[in-house]
Amino acid sequence: MKSRLCLLAICGGLLASTPVMAHHSFASEYDRDRRVKVTGTVTKFDLSNPHSWVYLDVKEADGTVTSWAFETAAAGGLYRRGIRKDTFKPGMVITITGFGAKDNSHTADAQDVTLPDGTVMTLGTENNPG
Amino acid sequence: MIKILAAIAGVFLPLALVAQTADAGKVPRTPEGKPDMQGIWETRNAASFDVSEIAEGHEIPYLPAALEREQKGPRVDPIIHCMEPGVPRISYMPFPIQILQKNGVVIFMYEYLHDIRTVTTTSRPHLEGIDFAMGDSVGHWDGDTLVIDVVDFNDKTWLDSARHTHSDELHVVERYTRVGPNTINYEATIEDPKTYSRPWKISMPLHRNTEPDFELREQECTEGDNGRAIHPPYRPAPEGDIFEFVRPYPVK
Numbered sequence: 485m486k487s488r489l490c491l492l493a494i495c496g497g498l499l500a501s502t503p504v505m506a507h508h509s510f511a512s513e514y515d516r517d518r519r520v521k522v523t524g525t526v527t528k529f530d531l532s533n534p535h536s537w538v539y540l541d542v543k544e545a546d547g548t549v550t551s552w553a554f555e556t557a558a559a560g561g562l563y564r565r566g567i568r569k570d571t572f573k574p575g576m577v578i579t580i581t582g583f584g585a586k587d588n589s590h591t592a593d594a595q596d597v598t599l600p601d602g603t604v605m606t607l608g609t610e611n612n613p614g
Numbered sequence: 615m616i617k618i619l620a621a622i623a624g625v626f627l628p629l630a631l632v633a634q635t636a637d638a639g640k641v642p643r644t645p646e647g648k649p650d651m652q653g654i655w656e657t658r659n660a661a662s663f664d665v666s667e668i669a670e671g672h673e674i675p676y677l678p679a680a681l682e683r684e685q686k687g688p689r690v691d692p693i694i695h696c697m698e699p700g701v702p703r704i705s706y707m708p709f710p711i712q713i714l715q716k717n718g719v720v721i722f723m724y725e726y727l728h729d730i731r732t733v734t735t736t737s738r739p740h741l742e743g744i745d746f747a748m749g750d751s752v753g754h755w756d757g758d759t760l761v762i763d764v765v766d767f768n769d770k771t772w773l774d775s776a777r778h779t780h781s782d783e784l785h786v787v788e789r790y791t792r793v794g795p796n797t798i799n800y801e802a803t804i805e806d807p808k809t810y811s812r813p814w815k816i817s818m819p820l821h822r823n824t825e826p827d828f829e830l831r832e833q834e835c836t837e838g839d840n841g842r843a844i845h846p847p848y849r850p851a852p853e854g855d856i857f858e859f860v861r862p863y864p865v866k
Contacts, residue, residue: 531744532768559744568743 518584529572554594637794696835698747700771781808
C-alpha cells in the first residue's frame with residue numbers, strides 16, 4: 485500500500501516540494517479522499533507554530549529514497565498530548581497516517597502516528613479531519 | 615543678589631521636586647495586599663527599533679561568534695512577516711498593554727497581535743521539551759515587585775528592528791514595580807550564553823494611559839502577496855526585495 489501510494493505520487497510527475505509554512509486551511513492544501521499511510525525514518529521534527537512538522541525518509545523498493553513532510557497540529561496542542569521536541573528522534577522508524585496534498589507532492593496532513601513500541605498518538609488538530 | 619537667587623531657587627526647586635515625585639502617590643493594592651498592576655500601560659520610547667536605547671550603557675555585550683551568526687542570518691525583521699515579537703520586545707512595542715490581576719495570576723493583554731500572556735505567580739516549574747516565540751513565563755512576587763522568569767524560547771524572534779538577535783538559550787527575567795498611580799518601573803535582565811558575553815539589563819517606565827474610556831482595539835497583521843504585512847505593524851515596509859535596517863552606531 486505504502487509503495488503504491490508513493491508510486492502514485494511519483495507518477496503524478498511532481499517531486500517532493502518544500503511544504504507551505506504559512507497558516508492555512510485543511511481544504512486549501514489537502515485532499516480528504518487521499519488517505520496515506522507512510523512508514524519511514526525520522527529525519528527532523530519541528531515542534532512549532534502555527535503548525536508542527538514531522539519529516540520522514542522512505543526507502544522505496546528500487547532503492548531510491550522519498551522524503552515526506554507531515555503537517556501536524558500546533559505546538560501547544562501536541563504538548564498537551566505529551567509530545568516534546570525529542571519525541572520523534574532522527575533515525576526512529578515510525579508510521580504516520582494522514583491525508584495527502586492536493587498537488588500530489590509528498591506532503592500530507594498527519595492524523596495518527598505509531599511509535600516503534602506500538603504506541604499510537606494523535607497528530608492532527610482535534611475535531612478536524614486531519 | 616543672593617536674595618534674588620534664593621527667590622528663584624525658592625520658586626524652581628520645589629517645581630523640580632514636584633516633577634521628580636509627580637508619581638509618588640499611593641500605590642494601589644489588591645484585596646490580597648499585592649501592588650495592583652491593573653490598568654492600561656504604554657511605553658514612550660523607540661526601543662522596538664533599537665533596544666540599545668534602553669540598555670544599560672546603551673551597550674549589548676555580543677559574543678563575536680554571535681555577531682558572525684547574525685551577519686549570516688535572516689535580514690528582514692520577523693515582525694514584517696507577522697511573526698510574534700517575542701519577549702521582552704512585546705513589552706516595548708508601541709501599542710498599549712492592559713494588565714488584569716487576581717490572586718495567583720497576572721494577565722497581560724497586548725493590543726499588538728492581540729497577544730495574551732497568562733502569568734501564574736505560584737512559581738510553577740517551567741515547561742520542558744518545547745520552544746515558543748514568546749517563551750514560557752512563570753511569575754512570583756519579590757516583595758512588591760512582580761518577577762517573571764521566561765525561558766523555552768525559539769531562536770526566531772529579534773529584540774528589535776535593528777537585528778539584535780538571540781539563540782534558543784535566551785533567558786529573560788522581567789521585573790515590574792509599580793512606583794505610583796501612573797508608573798510601573800520595568801526592568802529586564804537578558805542572558806544567553808550563545809549570544810552575549812554576560813547578562814545585560816534594560817529598563818524603562820511603563821506609563822498608565824489615563825485617557826477616559828480608553829480601550830484596546832483590534833490590531834491585525836496579515837501577509838500580502840509579497841509576504842509583507844498588509845497592515846504594517848507600525849511603519850510600512852518599503853518597496854523592493856530587501857528591507858535591511860542599518861544600525862546607526864558601531865557594534866561593540
